[in-house]
Amino acid sequence: MVTSTRPVGPLVIDIENITKDYVMGEETVHALRGVSLQIHKTEYIAIMGPSGSGKSTLMNMLGCLDTPTSGRYEFNGKNVAEMNDDELAAIRNREIGFVFQTFNLLPRSTSLRNVELPLIYAGIDPDTREEMATHVLHEVGLGDRMNHKPNELSGGQRQRVAVARALVNKPSIILADEPTGNLDSKTGEEIMALFEDLYQRGNTIILVTHERDIAVHARRTVHLRDGLIETDHAGFIPELDLVALERP
Amino acid sequence: MQFKEILKMALSSLGANKLRAALTMVGITIGVFSIILVMTAIGALQNSIETGISFLGSNVFQFAKYPVNIDAGGANVKKKYQNRRNISYQQAQRYYELMQGNASEICLKCFGRDLKGQAVYNGLKTPPSLTVVGTNRGFLTANAFTLGYGRNLNDEDVALARNVAVIGKGIEKRLFPHESPLGKVLRMTGHTYTVVGVLAEKGTSFGESQDDFFLMPITRFFENYGEANRTVNIATQPFSTELYNRTLDKGISAMRIARGLKADQDNDFEIYTNDSLKSAFLNVAGVVSIGAFVISFIALVAAGIGIMNIMLVSVTERTKEIGVRKSIGARSRDILRQFLAEAVFISEAGGILGIILGVVGGDLLALWLKVDVIFPYGWAIAGLIVCSAIGIGFGFYPAYRAAALDPIEALRYE
Ligand SMILES: Nc1ncnc2c1ncn2[C@@H]1O[C@H](COP(=O)(O)OP(=O)(O)O)[C@@H](O)[C@H]1O
Ligand SMILES: [Mg+2]
Numbered sequence: 001m002v003t004s005t006r007p008v009g010p011l012v013i014d015i016e017n018i019t020k021d022y023v024m025g026e027e028t029v030h031a032l033r034g035v036s037l038q039i040h041k042t043e044y045i046a047i048m049g050p051s052g053s054g055k056s057t058l059m060n061m062l063g064c065l066d067t068p069t070s071g072r073y074e075f076n077g078k079n080v081a082e083m084n085d086d087e088l089a090a091i092r093n094r095e096i097g098f099v100f101q102t103f104n105l106l107p108r109s110t111s112l113r114n115v116e117l118p119l120i121y122a123g124i125d126p127d128t129r130e131e132m133a134t135h136v137l138h139e140v141g142l143g144d145r146m147n148h149k150p151n152e153l154s155g156g157q158r159q160r161v162a163v164a165r166a167l168v169n170k171p172s173i174i175l176a177d178e179p180t181g182n183l184d185s186k187t188g189e190e191i192m193a194l195f196e197d198l199y200q201r202g203n204t205i206i207l208v209t210h211e212r213d214i215a216v217h218a219r220r221t222v223h224l225r226d227g228l229i230e231t232d233h234a235g236f237i238p239e240l241d242l243v244a245l246e247r248p
Numbered sequence: 249m250q251f252k253e254i255l256k257m258a259l260s261s262l263g264a265n266k267l268r269a270a271l272t273m274v275g276i277t278i279g280v281f282s283i284i285l286v287m288t289a290i291g292a293l294q295n296s297i298e299t300g301i302s303f304l305g306s307n308v309f310q311f312a313k314y315p316v317n318i319d320a321g322g323a324n325v326k327k328k329y330q331n332r333r334n335i336s337y338q339q340a341q342r343y344y345e346l347m348q349g350n351a352s353e354i355c356l357k358c359f360g361r362d363l364k365g366q367a368v369y370n371g372l373k374t375p376p377s378l379t380v381v382g383t384n385r386g387f388l389t390a391n392a393f394t395l396g397y398g399r400n401l402n403d404e405d406v407a408l409a410r411n412v413a414v415i416g417k418g419i420e421k422r423l424f425p426h427e428s429p430l431g432k433v434l435r436m437t438g439h440t441y442t443v444v445g446v447l448a449e450k451g452t453s454f455g456e457s458q459d460d461f462f463l464m465p466i467t468r469f470f471e472n473y474g475e476a477n478r479t480v481n482i483a484t485q486p487f488s489t490e491l492y493n494r495t496l497d498k499g500i501s502a503m504r505i506a507r508g509l510k511a512d513q514d515n516d517f518e519i520y521t522n523d524s525l526k527s528a529f530l531n532v533a534g535v536v537s538i539g540a541f542v543i544s545f546i547a548l549v550a551a552g553i554g555i556m557n558i559m560l561v562s563v564t565e566r567t568k569e570i571g572v573r574k575s576i577g578a579r580s581r582d583i584l585r586q587f588l589a590e591a592v593f594i595s596e597a598g599g600i601l602g603i604i605l606g607v608v609g610g611d612l613l614a615l616w617l618k619v620d621v622i623f624p625y626g627w628a629i630a631g632l633i634v635c636s637a638i639g640i641g642f643g644f645y646p647a648y649r650a651a652a653l654d655p656i657e658a659l660r661y662e
Binding site for chain 1: 250253260261264568572573574575576577578579580582655659
């Protein structure tokens with residue numbers, strides 16, 4: 001296993017032997033079977049693996065949206081299992097910025113209002129809120145689309161709004177679950193350029209994808225297969241990663 | 249999260265389904281409307297009775313054969329009162345004598361309800377629906393009338409059974425459009441009378457005109473229309489408010505003597521005081537209120553269930569939205585508050601509309617009955633509180649369901 005040589009920040013995510021079972025009637029699906037992972041500030045990680053390998057399950061766990069069946073999860077040194085509803089909400093609100101494949105914007109709200117939403121739950125006053133939301137919308141290149149509703153925007157623009165929403169609270173870490181999955185390859189590249197830019201400015205990014213062209217952007221690649229980590233190494237190594245991807 | 253934000257969110261979600269929100273509101277509006285309407289009307293009437301502009305002059309008590317709301321008791325009760333002895337003019341006169349020096353005014357009056365009074369003068373006619381009263385000078389004070397011009401009936405008119413009349417403003421307008429009626433001789437139901445006075449205008453009370461009175465000396469009334477089957481009402485005004493109770497006691501004793509009752513016999517006459525009139529009114533008002541309460545209660549429960557239903561539908565429809573909100577940091581109680589706010593808002597909006605319509609409707613009734621309009625603050629506030637309670641009560645379960653959703657399950661929902 002190759003480790004990253006690039007200097008990284010303090011430890012943010014520390015999971016050890018995480019499992020997740022879904023009980024469906026008689027049957028139990030073992031979505032994760034014992035995953036251990038350590039992620040530091042300013043890393044840029046791609047989580048790869050075939051469909052059904054447990055990538056989304058892992059991401060939801062990392063994002064404190066879901067709880068593991070067993071195993072230990074520490075976020076910024078705090079045990080997530082011991083947090084109550086309010087503390088989890090605060091982590092989701094302030095420490096984590098989630099970007100989904102299907103954007104998940106509120107359809108009846110404008111871009112500005114969508115981006116302001118995390119700030120509303122953070123209890124930030126309206127003026128500051130609008131200023132911050134306007135600022136990030138400019139950063140993602142949507143300065144002129146602030147009062148548009150999602151159905152008045154293209155797919156790429158919608159994902160930019162979602163990225164702006166994830167960024168607006170200056171989170172410790174950005175989690176993106178197949179952010180380009182619903183976009184054509186050209187728009188996908190634009191979103192990836194945006195992530196590259198965010199990375200360059202010091203953000204921590206975890207990206208789930210099963211596309212090679214997307215994964216090459218990351219600085220570290222983790223392969224999942226059947227709920228287990230298969231490989232975890234620095235950079236994207238075509239001989240290694242392409243083989244891993246193509247194995248049935 | 250600030251209250252303003254919660255309200256803004258609630259408004260924008262309701263705005264997305266305006267028709268649905270409005271229809272849900274209607275139930276609440278109907279429930280609140282019916283109770284506020286009735287309470288406004290009753291309040292206005294009660295108010296007018298309490299300020300004493302109604303049936304009796306201030307501080308007056310009255311003796312009569314029949315109770316106020318005789319129709320309320322059913323046929324048996326009615327029969328009991330019909331079998332009572334009439335209060336004869338002779339008894340009334342005895343009372344009058346006994347009470348001399350104990351009261352500032354004693355009014356004897358006998359209504360000719362059977363007479364279909366119609367006055368005719370110089371080819372002009374009134375409708376055959378005048379209120380013909382044989383009475384004395386006390387009528388004005390005892391019934392809160394004032395003299396417009398001319399003179400009142402006096403003791404001599406009664407003593408001599410003069411053919412004179414004091415007429416209401418309505419009669420004057422119809423028969424004497426261009427001249428003064430004073431000194432004119434008119435004909436009323438087979439007899440002639442000289443007009444000596446005209447009452448000041450009083451308008452309508454409880455939907456009945458107060459300006460078609462035809463007053464004549466009670467002695468003349470009996471001579472012209474007979475004394476058989478007639479009963480006299482006696483109204484007494486004490487010298488002062490302080491003396492009211494003492495005078496009432498004296499009056500009852502005098503009345504018992506006049507009626508020739510023995511010590512062990514019950515009073516065979518009704519006593520009307522402003523209090524007894526008020527309580528008679530309150531009895532009727534109570535029955536009407538209970539009816540209104542029942543209607544309101546049913547409407548409000550139905551409306552509450554409607555709110556609950558709509559909110560449950562809304563939670564299901566917006567499962568994804570709830571997931572999104574939770575994924576970006578909404579706490580369970582933020583979601584709970586948001587949905588509760590929507591339920592309370594629908595309920596309050598419906599309630600406020602119901603209060604406005606109810607007050608307007610109730611006051612229109614009050615105007616029609618010629619009493620002062622009121623704004624029933626107590627009932628309005630109670631209405632708002634009940635609406636909040638309905639919104640919270642029926643909105644809680646759907647809101648709780650929304651708040652308890654698992655973020656991942658909710659996000660996955662399509
Ligand atoms: N809510 C769920 N209920 C039951 N099974 C689930 C649920 N979520 C995921 N799974 C199962 O867990 C496994 C991993 O799913 P997922 O993490 O979504 O995979 P990926 O994102 O890598 O495609 C799959 O077999 C999937 O069917
Ligand atoms: Mg997935």
